[in-house]
Structure formats: structure tokens, C-alpha cells
Amino acid sequence: MPDHSTHDRQTGPMTLKQLSIASECAPFVKTGGLADVVGALARVMGDFDVECRVLLPLYRQIAHLAKEAREVMNLGAAFGGPVRVLAKKASGVSLLLVDAPHLYDRPGQIYLNEAGLDWKDNHLRFGLLSWLGAEIGRAGIDGWRPDVLHAHDWQAGLTPVYARASGAATPPCILTIHNIAFQGNFPATMMGTLNLDPAQFTQSGFEYYGQISFLKGGLMAADQITTVSPTYARELLTPEFGMGLEGVLNARNVDLSGILNGIDTQVWDPSNDPAIAQTYSSRTLAKKNKNKQALLRRFGLGADRTGPLFSVISRLSGQKGLDLALEALPLVLDKGASFVLLGSGETALEYGFRELAQRYPDRVGVEIGFDEDLAHLIQAGADATLVPSRFEPCGLTQLCAMRYGTLPVVSRTGGLADTVIDANAAALVADCATGFQFGPVSAENLKEALFRAMELYEDKKAWQKTQRNAMKHPVGWNRSAQRMADAYKSLQEN
Numbered sequence: 001m002p003d004h005s006t007h008d009r010q011t012g013p014m015t016l017k018q019l020s021i022a023s024e025c026a027p028f029v030k031t032g033g034l035a036d037v038v039g040a041l042a043r044v045m046g047d048f049d050v051e052c053r054v055l056l057p058l059y060r061q062i063a064h065l066a067k068e069a070r071e072v073m074n075l076g077a078a079f080g081g082p083v084r085v086l087a088k089k090a091s092g093v094s095l096l097l098v099d100a101p102h103l104y105d106r107p108g109q110i111y112l113n114e115a116g117l118d119w120k121d122n123h124l125r126f127g128l129l130s131w132l133g134a135e136i137g138r139a140g141i142d143g144w145r146p147d148v149l150h151a152h153d154w155q156a157g158l159t160p161v162y163a164r165a166s167g168a169a170t171p172p173c174i175l176t177i178h179n180i181a182f183q184g185n186f187p188a189t190m191m192g193t194l195n196l197d198p199a200q201f202t203q204s205g206f207e208y209y210g211q212i213s214f215l216k217g218g219l220m221a222a223d224q225i226t227t228v229s230p231t232y233a234r235e236l237l238t239p240e241f242g243m244g245l246e247g248v249l250n251a252r253n254v255d256l257s258g259i260l261n262g263i264d265t266q267v268w269d270p271s272n273d274p275a276i277a278q279t280y281s282s283r284t285l286a287k288k289n290k291n292k293q294a295l296l297r298r299f300g301l302g303a304d305r306t307g308p309l310f311s312v313i314s315r316l317s318g319q320k321g322l323d324l325a326l327e328a329l330p331l332v333l334d335k336g337a338s339f340v341l342l343g344s345g346e347t348a349l350e351y352g353f354r355e356l357a358q359r360y361p362d363r364v365g366v367e368i369g370f371d372e373d374l375a376h377l378i379q380a381g382a383d384a385t386l387v388p389s390r391f392e393p394c395g396l397t398q399l400c401a402m403r404y405g406t407l408p409v410v411s412r413t414g415g416l417a418d419t420v421i422d423a424n425a426a427a428l429v430a431d432c433a434t435g436f437q438f439g440p441v442s443a444e445n446l447k448e449a450l451f452r453a454m455e456l457y458e459d460k461k462a463w464q465k466t467q468r469n470a471m472k473h474p475v476g477w478n479r480s481a482q483r484m485a486d487a488y489k490s491l492q493e494n
């Protein structure tokens with residue numbers, strides 16, 4: 001990983017102190033885009049006069065971080081066992097690690113047990129995380145007290161609920177929705193173990209159809225709500241995308257805004273990426289081909305292909321629309337395209353792609369798993385990447401792809417609609433296209449977009465122009481980090 005210490009700076013008297021509360025943070029522990037965003041924000045906000053710390057569970061997967069960490073809080077017993085908080089700076093991030101072995105020191109994935117089922121005590125695991133966020137807001141830690149709390153997704157959804165319930169002067173709280181499909185709903189009988197106030201078990205509190213909802217509670221109690229793209233912020237107000245919470249969000253509409261995600265442009269930099277076969281820039285695009293050859297070899301597909309190489313790097317879930325890719329891909333594979341996939345998730349999709357690889361052994365390569373380095377090589381080596389999501393709050397894959405001159409083929413939804421400029425006739429003439437969009441989401445429309453990509457690929461000059469546009473497109477954090485800093489400051493002033 002590149003060193004991000006360049007983002008470090010001396011904090012001045014006007015620096016705003018922010019605590020992020022999150023269940024994932026890259027590069028330490030990641031199952032998806034949430035981790036990337038939490039980690040990147042923690043590193044870049046220093047440039048915007050915000051000093052950021054991240055409260056993160058000390059999972060077994062990151063137990064090594066406890067080495068040489070300082071104990072900064074010892075709560076004795078809480079949420080069923082001993083709880084401490086350890087401070088540690090790593091990879092440019094100031095971490096506050098929640099050391100609660102009875103909740104986090106276990107095998108399996110961070111949300112799921114070894115059988116792939118949710119841990120039965122996830123309410124306690126993320127209840128503690130949420131509660132500690134509010135507690136640090138109230139009492140401070142290690143001589144440091146945040147001016148603003150920033151809770152991410154349902155796992156930190158109860159932070160604003162606990163903060164309000166404490167009655168004390170707690171800092172204002174922003175809640176960011178990275179994906180409303182995950183809401184953290186649990187039986188009402190768990191209220192006691194979560195130390196929640198039964199008086200708040202109401203429609204205007206954390207009650208949701210007779211259950212406790214971490215996310216709904218957070219949405220009601222937060223001072224401000226953000227999500228990760230302007231289009232998704234609008235979509236969330238509709239029954240099609242709000243997933244039952246559209247009423248809550250409509251009620252809180254004045255406090256809801258969309259701030260587009262960025263990517264860490266130091267981690268994702270084709271001109272300086274140790275994980276790829278050959279570095280390149282928009283001025284040396286021809287060198288990108290070496291990565292294509294390396295990628296084809298990596299998947300045993302034999303080099304020197306003439307057709308485009310399509311790719312997918314994704315969680316394999318219904319959200320991502322990859323069942324549509326399974327339907328549409330054979331049509332372009334039969335016309336000379338190749339395809340590689342890196343991902344894991346739903347069994348039916350894993351099976352479907354493995355089966356596709358068996359049907360097209362010399363055209364399709366599939367790797368089931370999670371592999372950060374391979375993701376970089378795919379971004380560098382593929383010609384185009386597919387993100388045919390049914391809904392996509394922002395999406396990071398298409399941003400990384402653009403930076404690597406790999407043209408995204410995306411559905412017109414959420415952040416995908418906000419970040420990719422379709423290569424239609426007018427955009428090609430105006431020389432501003434950066435990829436391909438299709439909509440509404442269907443296999444037929446995806447197929448049509450893939451054919452358009454194949455056609456443009458034949459016109460090398462037009463393809464390269466589009467690649468250069470994509471590489472120039474701003475995908476970093478600058479603008480959005482400033483908006484986030486402004487949001488923190490406005491909350492502090494109110």
C-alpha cells in the first residue's frame with residue numbers, strides 16, 4: 001500500500017475533530033465499498049481542516065493491529081464482556097479499536113459465521129460499536145473530544161439514537177447511507193440487552209414494523225443524513241429504491257443530501273501501481289496492452305486477442321445485476337470478446353459464472369474470491385468493465401476503471417448515472433464520452449450496450465479518445481471531501 005503520510009498535517013486551532021464510526025475501514029478490513037470510503041475519508045480530510053479518527057471493531061482478522069497500540073479506555077464489562085478501546089495509527093489512519101473479544105475475536109467473516117449466516121449476536125456487536133461512538137462523543141477519549149460524529153450504515157445506526165438518549169451535550173451526528181438494502185432489523189426483545197430506551201420504541205424512534213431497526217433509528221435521530229450520490233439521494237425517496245424507508249426519508253428530506261464518493265487516487269494510480277504488470281498514463285496508453293496480455297495469461301486464456309476484454313469485479317449479489325450479464329455475455333463472446341470475473345457471493349451466481357467459464361474455456365476466466373491485487377491487474381488489463389446494477393448508491397468500480405482507461409458499461413442508476421458519460425453519437429462528437437450507459441436495467445439493454453462497446457472498440461481512435469476522457473474524469477475525493485467538511489462545519493455552527 002502506498003504511504004499516505006503526505007496527508008498528515010499539523011492540526012491548527014480551527015481544525016474540526018471528527019469521529020467516524022464504521023464496521024469496515026480499508027486497508028485493514030473490507031467486504032465492500034464502505035471500507036474504501038471510510039478509509040479514504042480518514043486519510044484525505046486532514047487536507048480540509050478536519051482531524052479524523054475511526055472507531056472500528058478489533059476483529060480477529062486485524063488482531064495484529066493491537067500490537068503496540070495504546071489502551072485509551074477501559075470500560076470493564078459492557079455488552080456482555082470486557083471492553084477496551086485501543087489507539088493506533090496505521091497506514092495514515094488514526095484508529096480507535098474496540099477490543100471486545102467476546103464479540104469480535106472469532107473466525108469467519110466479519111458479519112457472517114463460517115456457515116455463511118449472520119452472527120446471531122450482530123445486534124450486540126454493532127450495538128456496542130454504535131454506543132461507544134456516542135459515549136466518546138459525550139465524554140471524549142484520550143484527551144480528545146470530537147466536534148462531529150459521522151456514523152456509517154446500519155452498523156453505526158444507533159450512534160445518533162444513543163447520543164440523543166444520553167441527554168448530555170453530545171456532538172451533532174451525520175449518518176451516511178452507503179446501501180439502504182442493509183438495515184439492521186432485530187426482534188424487539190433485544191431492546192434490554194442493547195440498553196435502548198423503550199420510550200423510543202415508536203414510529204418516530206427506532207421501531208420499524210414491530211422490530212428494532214438500527215438504520216431507521218439512526219435516520220430519525222441523526223442531525224443530517226447523507227448518501228453517496230445525488231441521484232441515489234433522489235431515488236431513495238421512491239418506493240422502488242427506498243426499500244421501505246422512503247417514508248422516513250421523505251419526512252427527513254430537508255436534511256438529506258447526496259455527496260458523491262471518490263476513490264483514493266494514490267491507491268488507484270496506473271502510473272504508480274505495484275500490483276500491475278506495466279505502469280502507464282493517458283500519454284502512454286499503448287503500454288496498457290501489456291497488462292491485458294498479463295491478465296489473459298493469469299486466467300490461462302492465451303494472449304494476443306483481437307476482441308475486447310470485458311471484466312467484472314464485484315460482490316456477487318442481486319443488487320449488481322450480474323444475472324443479466326450471464327444472459328448477455330454469450331452473445332458478445334460468440335462475436336470475439338473475452339471476459340474475466342473476480343468476485344464472490346451468492347451461490348447461484350458463482351455457479352453461473354463457473355459454468356460460463358466451462359462453456360468458453362478459452363474466452364472466459366473466473367476467480368471466485370476476494371483479491372485486492374488481482375482487482376488492480378483486472379482494472380489495468382481489461383478494456384471495459386461491467387456494472388449492470390439494479391441499484392447502485394455510488395459504485396467505486398466504475399471510478400477505478402475510468403482512472404485506468406477501462407471503459408465502464410453501466411446501468412443508468414444511482415451513482416453510475418452521475419459518473420459515467422454515455423458514448424452516444426452526440427457525446428462522441430463533443431468528445432466528452434467516458435463509457436456506456438443503458439437503461440432500464442434488462443439483459444436486452446445490457447446486450448445492446450455491450451454491442452455498442454464492441455463497435456466502438458473497432459474504431460481505435462474513437463476508443464482511445466474515450467479512454468483518455470475517462471482517465472481525465474475527476475474521480476478523487478477533492479470536491480466531495482470539501483462538501484463533507486462544509487457539512488461538518490455547518491452542523492457545528494448550528
Ligand SMILES: Nc1ncnc2c1ncn2[C@@H]1O[C@H](COP(=O)(O)OP(=O)(O)O[C@H]2O[C@H](CO)[C@@H](O)[C@H](O)[C@H]2O)[C@@H](O)[C@H]1O
Nearest residue numbers: 032033034178314315343369370371375393394395396397
Ligand atoms: N472479489 C473482490 N476482490 C477485490 N476487490 C473487490 C471484490 N469485490 C469487490 N471489490 C472491490 O470492492 C469495492 C466495492 O465497492 P462498490 O462501491 O462498487 O460496491 P459495494 O456494493 O460493496 O458498496 C456500497 O457502498 C459503496 C460505498 O459508499 C457504494 O459506492 C456502493 O454503491 C454501495 O453498494 C470496489 O472497489 C471493488 O473493486
